[in-house]
Amino acid sequence: MRVYVIIPILYNKKFEEITIKEFEAAARRDTKITVSCLERGPASIESMYDESIATPCILEKVKYAEENGFDAVIIDCMGDPGLHAAREIVKIPVIGPAEASMALAHVVSHRFSVVTVLKSVLLIFDRMVRAYGFEARFASARSIDIPVLELEKEEETKRALTEESKKAIEEDKADTIILGCTGMAGMARGLQEALGVPVIDPTWASLKIAESLVDMKISHSKSVYPTPPDKIRKI
Amino acid sequence: MRVYVIIPILYNKKFEEITIKEFEAAARRDTKITVSCLERGPASIESMYDESIATPCILEKVKYAEENGFDAVIIDCMGDPGLHAAREIVKIPVIGPAEASMALAHVVSHRFSVVTVLKSVLLIFDRMVRAYGFEARFASARSIDIPVLELEKEEETKRALTEESKKAIEEDKADTIILGCTGMAGMARGLQEALGVPVIDPTWASLKIAESLVDMKISHSKSVYPTPPDKIRKI
Amino acid sequence: MRVYVIIPILYNKKFEEITIKEFEAAARRDTKITVSCLERGPASIESMYDESIATPCILEKVKYAEENGFDAVIIDCMGDPGLHAAREIVKIPVIGPAEASMALAHVVSHRFSVVTVLKSVLLIFDRMVRAYGFEARFASARSIDIPVLELEKEEETKRALTEESKKAIEEDKADTIILGCTGMAGMARGLQEALGVPVIDPTWASLKIAESLVDMKISHSKSVYPTPPDKIRKI
């Protein structure tokens, strides 16, 4: 199967490399990954504002993926930008890492926390959890206070991730951690060993959910994501 | 005070006229209304897709409003497109008609219903209600199955509004109705008489909330809508 | 418009003065305020017991307001005593400061806390929040442990308010504060500056909501607040 991964930020070599590497590690032998950054949008996503200006270009790429025969699309950002709008304009499965990670968290945990980058995105998670109906099992969203584009400072990032995850476990009673930024790809395994509880990598979660839906030949319900009526639209 | 009203669709003479007329009817003597349609976006908003492509231009106009000394902004569409992103980029109050109408519904009703245009937007209301935390008092969202741009057929629209509102009252136990599209501006009074229960016009609700916040000298909490960090953004 | 403000305690000169001063500061030019204390009831409201014995006299005054052509009534106590019973016996809007403040909090905050007088009233807020359906956005109710009639010791009150509000922000993740007693009228502005988050003064919130409803010509739904059937009642 062919999965199209949208990295919803402006072209970033480092990010693209990490993304390809982790998705290929996660892919089944019969899964082919194609990755694409945005031509228009923000350098990173750290606010609802960033999400909003990334979305139009994301939606074009989702449409492109369907028109070019891809089996599924992943919008590779933990804010799930444009996810629900995208489902209106295509029939193939469109996967958001937050929704996919949280759905999977329900089968391994009792309460899960998301540990993410900046405080500025905590509201995004709170609202998303409520809109998705996941609040019963949600322990907390916590931030490590490191911007997306500085996650590459690996030692600092790992130390902060471990520390905030421990607080989530002790103070918020989480028993499972979700990495709160797709830029943290590759860090789940080590963190899981350090913490002794499951750590969900959104890269893996979204790809596994994509593969599952394609295998099952099901996609989002068009009765609730109907195709938008034709009309004039200037973009 | 000066209130900037964004009609988040492409220029539409009829719509602009109705909007200006109703906002001026609603305005206090000391409130000055300025109205603006979008240069880029959809001809009407009937899907999350439409909302997404309208949002970048909405955000520019919100910024413009603050820079030009307006006291508050209203994003005049019942999907509240771009509302929460907008609050990140300005300090003046930004009002969404759905949020404002539902907040006001809490002080006059026990259970409220939204009666809107097409079925395709029902999910938008369901998710919005959950994300806003209003589900305890929400009776239902119902559609009259008339597209936004055909609302001007007044007789048909009013008949359908009355009918669906009655179903909301009898079947869903609503005791108050919110008009579910800003294109229904001007129809609340007649409907209220026909139904015998309060009917909230989102135009009025958003302007009254805007005036209230400006009087009170409060705006959205920047601690939860922080200013997005600077970075490269191509729009 | 003419708004009738019931101060639901026995006559108290200091309180009446503060109340008149703050309501007149909050009023639009075309809003005329009339204030009245109770002839029967408690010296202050700090328990459900106090609310209960204040209510019969409150209800008489609500009726009086309607019969004398007032456009709206405010029951000026954060316990909203008699609010829902009052709506059964009149058609003009009856406003409770807690309900009004919390409704407005939804358009500026993600999570709000109420900072009030004594611990003895915390249950009142908890139950009220649940009965109103506002628990999704409610961070906490906190007390400054100062009785209503000692709020006039301004320095102490302000210091305690600032301290408890900071705890609400840090420990309960509130991003907006509601003053939890109408006797704190006039303290919102200073507190807002000290905290850097919106502080809602219930005096202002109730008057702005009253003015909004009167402008909109809507009132509570009589279908859910029906007029009580005639019968013998000895009071």
Place this chain on the structure above:
Amino acid sequence: MRVYVIIPILYNKKFEEITIKEFEAAARRDTKITVSCLERGPASIESMYDESIATPCILEKVKYAEENGFDAVIIDCMGDPGLHAAREIVKIPVIGPAEASMALAHVVSHRFSVVTVLKSVLLIFDRMVRAYGFEARFASARSIDIPVLELEKEEETKRALTEESKKAIEEDKADTIILGCTGMAGMARGLQEALGVPVIDPTWASLKIAESLVDMKISHSKSVYPTPPDKIRKI
């Protein structure tokens, strides 16, 4: 043990007789019942207004009961008027039939409905259920549209009760019925036979809960129902 039952309406011979008869049928051999109507209040309770004007006299009687050595008090009306205020002013258990019946419903049912008198009290049940935190197991409140003082027309009342209960079972998926007015005392047994599901009589439920608490030597937590501070109160 001695249980004081407050019938929170003006003296009504028929009502007093029914109440005494049913409570004595429900009482254990060692339970002595004393019944008292109000000197001030409404002829029947069918609105929040009626509840409010009944409450001051109810509270006096609750105090009287404690001062005269009763072991528990029951406020014999399904609106639980004055229940929580009463708990502030005494230490002996104060029981409300709605709270008691709903608590017991949790150990025999999955979903329960309340079938009550007039439509005008449906909001009372809805708010009470929410304030008590019972909404997860609450199927509905339904009315038979017969005023309290006409319940004595037994045939009509029973027919209407059976009919509305069946609707609760079929349409609202209730599996257990709570009689929604203490004036329906004595009708549970027949209704239970007709319906084939448990029917909870609030008279029995409140007395059994009262006897249980007295046996267990526990009462309401004074930490959450603290004694109101002394102050001037004119009643």
Place this chain on the structure above:
Amino acid sequence: MRVYVIIPILYNKKFEEITIKEFEAAARRDTKITVSCLERGPASIESMYDESIATPCILEKVKYAEENGFDAVIIDCMGDPGLHAAREIVKIPVIGPAEASMALAHVVSHRFSVVTVLKSVLLIFDRMVRAYGFEARFASARSIDIPVLELEKEEETKRALTEESKKAIEEDKADTIILGCTGMAGMARGLQEALGVPVIDPTWASLKIAESLVDMKISHSKSVYPTPPDKIRKI
């Protein structure tokens, strides 16, 4: 009336003695208690695994109780093992101490905590509270970290109970405590004095609820606990 108490663990002299002693202390004069341990099952219940292997033998004993004319059955363990399955196979009331204690907690508290034995059972309480729909009033479950079979070290147990209960009150805002293991029978009175808030002993709570249901001649709704259809079953 005759109440059959199942101690759902392998025969344990000490436990049986304590159980008989406390149930007889709790029983009304006309209530006769019969107690029985399991022939197959675990030595104590400290996990869902223990509950699962205890359940088949519990169910046999429930059936035995009905066939031998008992009026009610109590499954005397705070995990309520087999409770809902048991209700399918008999018509007499089957009582679980957790469900009974929590139902009673609703009429004396605003928020209750359960203080139990090992951390390993905390999830059991969390899920049970959610499945029963009691989360609105549930403050927390806390563990004293002492295994069931070591509860007999009275001093240590009491000290730990007091300590954790105080944390529940201060940190989790509980105002009422439920003893979280039937092996703590007899410790409620002393703890209640030490804490100054109600402490519910599950032994007493289940017996009082059993006596109440038998008096009221109601049992669980067979419409929601239907008799399982006949079929081959090898046990």
Place this chain on the structure above:
Amino acid sequence: MRVYVIIPILYNKKFEEITIKEFEAAARRDTKITVSCLERGPASIESMYDESIATPCILEKVKYAEENGFDAVIIDCMGDPGLHAAREIVKIPVIGPAEASMALAHVVSHRFSVVTVLKSVLLIFDRMVRAYGFEARFASARSIDIPVLELEKEEETKRALTEESKKAIEEDKADTIILGCTGMAGMARGLQEALGVPVIDPTWASLKIAESLVDMKISHSKSVYPTPPDKIRKI
């Protein structure tokens, strides 16, 4: 990978065949399926009673699976019998079809319904949904009124499934259907075509979730499913 599938009923040739056939259809090339019925338990699962007596043997088989090097276990019944107890005694992923199907439903639907066999199991789904925290997105559970062992009458079963699913869509506003019994394996595809909305087959859902977790090298959190302490247990 090797997945062990427990069919939690007594040996049934027809059932085993269907199960093997459908799991092998669902399996990836590198997934090997081993299927096993129970030696002790019920002929089918249609009650909580059936679940309870099936569970001890299920738990033995789960243990067997881990000891024999299987990578994951599926308990192939929509009641998820023994699921959470099983997770206490092993470290490999244990999958329940209801939990897995509902988790997946969250990424394709807004509201999902379960269409199952007998009315007697509807409560099981209601409680399970609440215990799992999925009630926000759950539309309904509906029954086709056909016992498990008569599902093989294919025409009747399919007709009834289609009919009840349509009611779920129209009356309960579901947009996605979950087959409510693993005995319906193989019927999803046809039903999906007939309905035009996604239909989730629990066989496929559980296997895809199993494969996903094994790929991701994560399992349930032992911090919340701790290994039960050693003790005497007679089974």
